[in-house]
Amino acid sequence: MAQNPSSSFSFSGIVCSTFGHNYLITRKVTEHIKEYRCSHCGKEVTNTFSGNLEALTSKNKQINTSLALFFEKKMKRYYATS
Numbered sequence: 001m002a003q004n005p006s007s008s009f010s011f012s013g014i015v016c017s018t019f020g021h022n023y024l025i026t027r028k029v030t031e032h033i034k035e036y037r038c039s040h041c042g043k044e045v046t047n048t049f050s051g052n053l054e055a056l057t058s059k060n061k062q063i064n065t066s067l068a069l070f071f072e073k074k075m076k077r078y079y080a081t082s
């Protein structure tokens with residue numbers, strides 16, 4: 001009689017570690033910086049200024065929020081003066 005598989009067993013985790021994450025864009029911060037979430041395991045990542053993908057920590061979320069505000073203001077000024 002085999003033991004029941006652990007309830008924490010995650011098929012999506014296997015898919016991700018085998019095929020890689022399937023990231024979907026959840027927020028567009030700027031033209032080059034976006035937030036993503038994996039549709040399989042729910043892992044959240046973000047682009048950084050250096051072009052790397054980093055885990056979407058609360059610190060990175062904060063940075064993105066201020067970035068988005070900054071770019072919004074900049075765009076408004078751009079359209080206002082042109």
Ligand SMILES: [Zn+2]
Pocket residue numbers: 016020021022038039040041042043
């Ligand atoms: Zn994943």
